[in-house]
Amino acid sequence: MPQYGEHGPHDELDPTDGYFEEELGAVLRHTGEGFAADDRRELVTGGLARGRRRLFRRRLAVTGGALALAVIGVGGVYGGSVLGGSGGGPDQVSVAGPKPGGSSSGTAEQGKGTAEIPVAELAAVLKANTPAGDWQIDNLGGTGQAVSGVYDDGKGKAAVSVGLYRAGKSAETGLDQVTCPDKAAVPYDACTSARVPGGGRLMVFQGYEYPDKRVLTKNWRAVLLTADGFIVDASEYNAPAEKGAEISRETPPFGAAQLKSLVLADGWRPLLKQLPVPVPPKGKPTAGDAAPPAEPSPAVVQATLRSLLPKGKGLKVVDKGGEQGYGYLVVDDGKGASLVGIDVQPRMNDVRDDLFGTGDVQTLPDGTVVKLDKRPGEKGGAGVVWWSADTMATDGFRVVVSSFNTAAQHEAATRAEPALTTEQLKAIALSPKWRQLTGSAR
Known part of the structure; x- marks a missing residue:
């Protein structure tokens, strides 16, 4: 070999x-x-x-x-x-x-x-x-x-x-x-x-x-x-x-x-060996070239998400996964499995207008914008619905939390609605814990 x-x-x-x-x-x-x-x-x-x-x-x-x-x-x-x-x-x-x-x-x-x-x-x-x-x-x-x-x-x-x-x-x-x-x-x-x-x-x-x-x-x-x-x-x-x-x-x-x-x-x-070697850019780095905030590990994201799940709903975590800066849990409250995922994305101001330029957008006192949404799933699972809370602070720090009425988007719905309401998703997305994980200064 x-x-x-x-x-x-x-x-x-x-x-x-x-x-x-x-x-x-x-x-x-x-x-x-x-x-x-x-x-x-x-x-x-x-x-x-x-x-x-x-x-x-x-x-x-x-x-x-x-x-x-x-x-x-x-x-x-x-x-x-x-x-x-x-x-x-x-x-x-x-x-x-x-x-x-x-x-x-x-x-x-x-x-x-x-x-x-x-x-x-x-x-x-x-x-x-x-x-x-x-x-x-x-x-x-x-x-x-x-x-x-x-x-x-x-x-x-x-x-x-x-x-x-x-x-x-x-x-x-x-x-x-x-x-x-x-x-x-x-x-x-x-x-x-x-x-x-x-x-x-x-x-x-x-x-x-x-x-x-x-x-x-x-x-x-x-x-x-x-x-x-x-x-x-x-x-x-x-x-x-x-x-x-x-x-x-x-x-x-x-x-x-x-x-x-x-x-x-x-x-x-x-x-x-014939593939070209990229050449580092010349000149002094600018503020925009600064290293991005650290992305937390999947295990840390999962643990933080778990700590923010609403209490008293009997939610049991039956599966989990993720990657750097992203994690998901599959939860079940006795009514069927529900996928809950979160993505933490610093420096997203350049798509602010695309993401928050339409729809029902709320602006909080500190300038953070919040959009709650309910729509059909997009991955082909029969009867799947997708609920989400999308948030972005004034510095472009974006946290999005989504929940589905299935354990996987491409599989059929296992329950009528996701296990978490959009207000509960919003509370998770707005938690200060996500900034603490990435070290992003306000």
Whole structure:
């Protein structure tokens, strides 16, 4: 089995942040950012992890609310319709296209921007590490850092893509990509995450393109995080396109073992070395460049949320989960399970008008705005309703608390109404404990 990098099995990635977000931003600029609102919602539903969430939060905050934003990631959006492409669909976006005025000799000296690896070289590694079949590779004469196309082994056409990325200098950002999602947020059939020789970590995921399963397009993927901070992300579908194509086979063509072998292939290594290294911005940092407030751990968020649950209602916590800055509890008062989630988001003033410019908004004496809302669920669960309290202080410190009448948004309702009223959600959101956790000064 290939050995990635010089690190031993217990070495940590450099805990500085930003490289992945810089690279993702450059790729988005290269491909264009013309996402419609529905496309953005699908990105959220597919599972944005915390490291990527900071990049997209300003665009996404107005489309899905706190719990939607906080869905735990499945390797990230960069391997699917945003970066990987999947061959053929009119709404697909690919980064394999040539860069205007660029060369094809991508190296680590290029600085910011996307790599310009010949797609033919990426395709050669893909073909060499998959079973024999007919391939239609997108943009074979172009350059980029991802390859996508349609594979046919005689049992039906399947979209397949592989992308190469730098995880960043943040261990948190990289580990998000190889951590199995929480089934309360993302349904799937199987997922494993484990160390591989050389100190890397590998996740193999078998799930669905749409978490609400409104179309039964299956998405299977393998994501490798190498010890020296690279990501190899392979995705496949049981249809000739990620979205908008009829299902062509019962399952994607490559099993879990084949996906694992594909991302672990030695052939990716020289291509990974061609990914550009982001260059830190020059000049003195400004006030806007200051490090964001610390995000509390999932356990701390869960414990704090639990301490703020209304007393005397007989609420029992039957499940819990979360990520940095976000947590949820599933509670039951004897009338059925109810999901309660909270997301703490400092520095959100730039979307204040989008979030609080309409609807019934209350302004408190200290300037904090509060919006209470009741609406249908958005993840496909039958009869699900979503109640929320959205709050933002004058400095942009946002706390959103949501409650559902089900244990998971994509599952059918288990009770008539959520276990907590909107006024109770408001009281939780306005608790000073959330500022204390993040160290955000008033």
